[in-house]
Amino acid sequence: MAERDLVIGFDADDTLWHNESIFERSHERYRALLAHYHDTATVDRTLYATEMRNLELYGYGVKGFTLSAIETAIQLTAGKISAREIQELIDLGRDMLAHPVDLLEGAADTLAALAPQHRMLLITKGDLLDQERKLAKSELAGHFRAVEIVSEKNADTYAHILRRHAIKPERFLMVGNSLKSDIVPVLALGGAGAHVPYHLLWAHERTETVVDAPGRFFTIESLRQLPAVIEALA
Amino acid sequence: MAERDLVIGFDADDTLWHNESIFERSHERYRALLAHYHDTATVDRTLYATEMRNLELYGYGVKGFTLSAIETAIQLTAGKISAREIQELIDLGRDMLAHPVDLLEGAADTLAALAPQHRMLLITKGDLLDQERKLAKSELAGHFRAVEIVSEKNADTYAHILRRHAIKPERFLMVGNSLKSDIVPVLALGGAGAHVPYHLLWAHERTETVVDAPGRFFTIESLRQLPAVIEALA
Numbered sequence: 001m002a003e004r005d006l007v008i009g010f011d012a013d014d015t016l017w018h019n020e021s022i023f024e025r026s027h028e029r030y031r032a033l034l035a036h037y038h039d040t041a042t043v044d045r046t047l048y049a050t051e052m053r054n055l056e057l058y059g060y061g062v063k064g065f066t067l068s069a070i071e072t073a074i075q076l077t078a079g080k081i082s083a084r085e086i087q088e089l090i091d092l093g094r095d096m097l098a099h100p101v102d103l104l105e106g107a108a109d110t111l112a113a114l115a116p117q118h119r120m121l122l123i124t125k126g127d128l129l130d131q132e133r134k135l136a137k138s139e140l141a142g143h144f145r146a147v148e149i150v151s152e153k154n155a156d157t158y159a160h161i162l163r164r165h166a167i168k169p170e171r172f173l174m175v176g177n178s179l180k181s182d183i184v185p186v187l188a189l190g191g192a193g194a195h196v197p198y199h200l201l202w203a204h205e206r207t208e209t210v211v212d213a214p215g216r217f218f219t220i221e222s223l224r225q226l227p228a229v230i231e232a233l234a
Numbered sequence: 235m236a237e238r239d240l241v242i243g244f245d246a247d248d249t250l251w252h253n254e255s256i257f258e259r260s261h262e263r264y265r266a267l268l269a270h271y272h273d274t275a276t277v278d279r280t281l282y283a284t285e286m287r288n289l290e291l292y293g294y295g296v297k298g299f300t301l302s303a304i305e306t307a308i309q310l311t312a313g314k315i316s317a318r319e320i321q322e323l324i325d326l327g328r329d330m331l332a333h334p335v336d337l338l339e340g341a342a343d344t345l346a347a348l349a350p351q352h353r354m355l356l357i358t359k360g361d362l363l364d365q366e367r368k369l370a371k372s373e374l375a376g377h378f379r380a381v382e383i384v385s386e387k388n389a390d391t392y393a394h395i396l397r398r399h400a401i402k403p404e405r406f407l408m409v410g411n412s413l414k415s416d417i418v419p420v421l422a423l424g425g426a427g428a429h430v431p432y433h434l435l436w437a438h439e440r441t442e443t444v445v446d447a448p449g450r451f452f453t454i455e456s457l458r459q460l461p462a463v464i465e466a467l468a
Contacts, residue, residue, distance in 0.1 A: 057331050059363030063297040070304065071324050074317045083313040086320055090305050097291050128362045129293030129385040151363040 006230060007167045008114065009186075010144075011176030012124035012131065014198035015223075016111075017138055018102045023065070024200055026092055030069055033085060037077050047072045048203060055204075059151050061127030066093030097130060101137040104198075106224040108140065114226065115143040122147045123161060123174070125181065153181040155188045162189070173233065175226065180207035183217065192216040194229045240464060241401045242348065243420075244378075245410030246358035246365065248432035249457075250345075251372055252336045257299070258434055260326055264303055267319060271311050281306045282437060289438075293385050295361030300327030331364055335371040338432075340458040342374065348460065349377040356381045357395060357408070359415065387415040389422045396423070407467065409460065414441035417451065426450040428463045 013019035030047070031040050038046075050068045058064030070089050073081050114120065122144045124131050131149045135141050146165060150157050162169055169190040176182025176196065183193035184207065193216065211217050218229045247253035264281070265274050272280075284302045292298030304323050307315045348354065356378045358365050365383045369375050380399060384391050396403055403424040410416025410430065417427035418441065427450065445451050452463045 057328060058297060059361070063292060063301060067297060067300060067324060067327070070320065074321050074324075077317065079317040079321075081317050083308045083311065083315050083317075083320070086304065086317070087308050087313075090301060093301070094291060127293075128383065132385055149362065151366055 005171050006233060007119045007121065007165075007172050008226075008230075009121045009123045009161075009172065009174040010111075011174070011178065011182045012122055012134065013126065014177040014200070015104070015175060015182070015196060016107045016140060017104060017134065020198060020200035020202055022096055022099050023202070026065075026096055029092055030073075030089070033088060034073060034076055037080075043072075043076065046076055050075070052204070059127075060125050061130055062093055062096045063127060063130075065096075066090065069093070097133075101134050103138060103140075104223065106222050110223040110226055111140055111143045114230075118230075119145050119167075121145060121161070121165065123150065123153070123158075124148070125150050125153050153178075153185065155185040158185050158189055158191070162191075173230070175223070177201070178205045179209065179211060180205050183211060184209050187211065187213045187217060192233055193218070194226060195219045196221070196223060239405050240467065241353045241355065241399075241406050242460075242464075243355045243357045243395075243406065243408040244345075245408070245412065245416045246356055246368065247360065248338075248411040248434070249409060249416070249430060250338060250341045250374060251368065252338065254432060254434035254436055256330055256333050257436070260299075260330055263326055264307075264323070267322060268307060268310055271314075277306075277310065280310055284309070286438070293361075294359050295364055296327055296330045297361060297364075299330075300324065303327070331367075335368050337372060337374075338457065340456050344457040344460055345374055345377045348464075352464075353379050353401075355379060355395070355399065357384065357387070357392075358382070359384050359387050387412075387419065389419040392419050392423055392425070396425075407464070409457070411435070412439045413443065413445060414439050417445060418443050421445065421447045421450060426467055427452070428460060429453045430455070430457060 010016060031043050034043050047069060050072045051065065054064060054068050058067060066089060070086055073086065073089060120143055122135065128149050135147060148161050162172060172186065172191040173194060174182050174186040174191060175194045177198040179195055183195050186193050218232065220226065220229060244250060265277050268277050281303060284306045285299065288298060288302050292301060300323060304320055307320065307323060354377055356369065362383050369381065382395050396406060406420065406425040407428060408416050408420040408425060409428045411432040413429055417429050420427050452466065454460065454463060
């Protein structure tokens with residue numbers, strides 16, 4: 001494959017900028033709010049169960065998280081939580097939405113260096129407006145030929161995006177922190193994947209899949225190693 | 235313009251299926267919940283003010299509405315609302331998301347008749363997952379060449395969509411119930427608009443703009459009149 005023919009897709013949250021760390025700090029505030037009712041493990045387990053139950057209806061993102069957090073708090077306090085405390089949860093969600101975008105180390109430089117050589121797409125799931133706002137704040141938008149914000153990242157989603165942009169899977173490299181959402185479905189289509197693990201991973205993104213795609217799958221510690229992956233693929 | 239060259243964009247909520255009527259029923263339940271605290275006018279005015287204040291952060295859609303409704307209820311009851319009542323608001327939002335899709339009269343027939351002749355796009359704003367789910371439930375998805383779910387509908391949004399699909403504005407007709415979101419920005423680009431008023435219009439969609447675009451702007455009472463509009467444009 002000629003190096004210049006390679007199209008590169010990037011995940012956004014926890015690949016280009018910090019996200020799970022913001023959720024983690026929100027979980028800490030949430031546990032503190034409910035600490036006089038339940039231990040941390042119970043709070044975490046119940047919130048996660050609520051989120052999973054609501055996922056089909058709410059989808060991903062901060063607003064659905066906030067609604068699930070309120071519902072869980074009402075349940076865990078048997079209705080004893082005060083309106084003032086619920087307002088704190090609304091404020092917590094608002095703080096997450098208004099949070100500054102902190103780029104991951106190497107993201108800005110690497111994207112700037114690759115953009116002149118490659119067609120690059122941003123492919124992210126979550127809340128439409130929130131993802132658009134984060135991209136605008138990131139100042140990375142100019143590097144992407146297209147931005148695809150989707151409600152779920154599976155093989156069908158990627159197949160649809162590749163078809164829409166007339167990209168052959170064998171010319172496509174996806175870069176992201178989630179094996180389940182960024183790598184496995186793209187490898188299944190015949191594309192390549194560069195996994196950049198983030199130090200935190202939401203339980204829902206865990207996968208049991210053993211990735212086996214010699215010559216098409218790479219694990220890197222930093223986006224700065226992407227040029228080496230591209231060279232290996234060429 | 236040759237009739238077959240015309241590309242038709244359709245708004246979704248209150249153009250193809252009922253939406254504002256679902257919000258209206260939710261407002262009624264909301265007013266009833268707060269009736270022993272405040273009169274209807276105060277409840278409506280305060281909720282709308284909260285929604286407008288939160289719009290930039292939450293965007294359009296049911297989840298943002300639910301969060302604004304909870305915040306307003308806490309404010310209007312000076313924190314006296316119970317957790318059980320807040321759970322009712324969460325349930326109210328959930329009912330809206332799970333609501334069946336009721337097509338507007340003539341939508342299914344008209345789209346089926348036009349689809350073989352014209353490239354058709356769905357262009358809707360709101361919550362990504364919720365709009366996708368409603369489109370799936372509507373059984374209209376097969377008629378559309380592309381689906382664009384956007385966070386705001388202004389001239390920039392439409393210009394971007396037309397460019398992406400290589401559509402000349404003078405070959406584009408947008409059909410929708412909101413002058414502000416569906417018609418005015420498209421006319422500004424040089425396209426045509428067919429306004430199909432719905433009997434309810436959210437205050438935020440009201441516009442003072444006087445539409446003046448002879449030969450390019452039509453008001454129709456039902457989607458069944460669309461073929462006549464297309465003939466007039468040809």
